[in-house]
Amino acid sequence: MDSMTSFGVQSPHTAAAAVALLVANPHAKLIAGGTDLMPNLRHGIGAPDGLIDLNQIEELNQIERSGQGWIIGAGVTLSQLATRADVRSELPLLAQAAATVAGPGHRTVATLGGNLCLDTRCMFYNQGQWWRESNNFCLKHGGEVCHVAPQGARCHAAWSGDLAPALIALNASVDILGPLGLRQLPLSEFYVDDGAQPLTLTPAELITAVRIPSLRPGSRSGYRKARVRGAIDFPLAGVAACCVVSKDVLTELRVALTGTNSRPFLLTGTEALCQQPVTPELLTALGKLVQKQVNPMRTTGTSAAYRRQVAAVLAQRLVGELSVL
Ligand SMILES: Cc1cc2nc3c(=O)[nH]c(=O)nc-3n(C[C@H](O)[C@H](O)[C@H](O)COP(=O)(O)OP(=O)(O)OC[C@H]3O[C@@H](n4cnc5c(N)ncnc54)[C@H](O)[C@@H]3O)c2cc1C
Ligand code: SF4
Known part of the structure; x- marks a missing residue:
């Protein structure tokens, strides 16, 4: 460096x-x-x-729990989210996702807001200046061609934040403060599928907090991630799921993914899997949904085909485990 x-x-x-x-x-x-x-x-x-x-702004450090749900300030650290007993018991997917980010030292200072706004990743981009220069740079920064998809006109760098899928699965929204005042946006609409510019923040805006609505009684949730180095690494694929299983029947399911596309996204079509028991056939259908909607590209040292498959398997295993809790 x-x-x-x-x-x-x-x-x-x-x-x-x-x-x-x-x-x-x-x-x-x-x-x-x-x-x-x-x-x-x-x-x-x-x-x-x-x-x-942003570290001197006290109002960003709040964590409020009420009948309406949670309000978590953008300045709350990941180690707080990973270790607080109430977050671990009520929002296990969020605590699990926070615990997988970077290393323990990073998590004591890394924040929720920073995690939701981190830059996208690509093996042709997260490199020193001389390395990028020797490749004549790339479309995202200083160059004209994307080395991952040379025929295309857009950057396919991967969104690799771990918290966004957990919060999208929880149906969270973000409070955004800017020159025109405060606005709220569902987190799933905060991102666009463009590796060069994945955030919809306009100039001079910042995230102040995340709002998580109350969960339905009986909700179960979890986060799983595949990475090259188990101790510390960005996700090759990360899957968050929040579901309700009542009398062995899956009545609700929200699944969100990271690491495979240029934005974290909510899996569509999961309603069709509900109102039935969680069977191997249902999990196969879930895996197919995931395989259809992820779009991994050659942005990591691991093959795109592997990341597509591992995303599906993570989702199947996670929902399978949650259904028998
Ligand atoms: C070795 C290593 C491993 C890592 N592994 C992971 C991983 O596994 N998973 C993962 O998700 N991340 C990982 N990271 C990235 C990073 O540590 C985390 O994403 C962290 O949560 C970023 O938060 P921060 O507060 O440090 O952000 P900062 O670095 O301070 O900021 C990140 C970006 O967000 C913007 N920003 C910060 N706060 C706000 C706000 N409130 N509103 C608007 N914009 C804001 C900043 O301007 C900047 O562009 C890793 C980093 C390292 C160095
Ligand atoms: S996907 Fe293409 S444009 Fe984007 S960072 Fe990688 S090489 Fe650059």
Whole structure:
């Protein structure tokens, strides 16, 4: 990695002040835990005109639990989500997803907001400047051709955040603060399938919190991920599932995926699998749905065919396990 260039850091005390700083300096970049941003800057990806540090903003650190559900501030750390007893018992998929992100040291500073806004990944992009330069760069940064799909006109870098699928399976929405005020958006609509620009944040906007509606009684959930190094790695494929099984019948099922497409997404067609017991045939049908909707490309050292298959198997195993809890 290259050595860090110098830049100024401002530390506002409110989210509104952070937005005002972004309006005043559109080329500044937000920093929370810095565990995604800093390696990218040291790889020469991006050269912001100053950093706006979110760590002094107390309002981003709230965790509220009420009859309506949960409100979790964007500044809450992943180690909090992974270890809090109430999150582990009520939202196991979120705690499990948080526990799989990076290493323990990263998780003590890495935040929910940073995880939902991290950059996409591709083996032709997450490299040092000299490496990318020797490949004549690529469409996403400094070049004109995508090395993964040279005939195409878009970047296929993979969305590899672990928390988004868990929160999409929970039907969560995000609070977004910007110059025009606060807006809320279902998290599933926060992302677009474009590896170069997967977030729908407009300039000077930031995420302040995530809202998770109350779960139906009897909900069961979990998160599973395949990765090259079990101790610390981004997902080759990650699957979150939230389901209700009543008297052995699957009555509700939401499945969301990461690592395979340029955005995390909710699997469609799962309603057709409900109102029946979880049988091997049902799991086969689930696997087929996954295989149809994932779109892994040659963005990791592992083959796209493997990631397609492993995504389906993870989903089948997870829903199978949840149905017999
Ligand atoms: C070795 C290593 C392994 C990793 N493994 C994983 C992994 O397995 N899974 C995974 O998901 N991630 C992984 N990561 C990436 C990263 O650690 C996590 O995604 C982490 O949650 C990022 O959060 P952060 O607070 O550190 O974000 P930062 O690095 O501070 O920010 C990331 C991006 O989000 C923006 N941002 C931050 N907060 C907000 C906000 N509130 N509103 C709008 N934009 C915001 C920043 O401007 C920046 O663009 C890994 C990183 C490393 C170095
Ligand atoms: S998918 Fe293509 S454009 Fe995107 S980062 Fe990889 S090589 Fe670059």
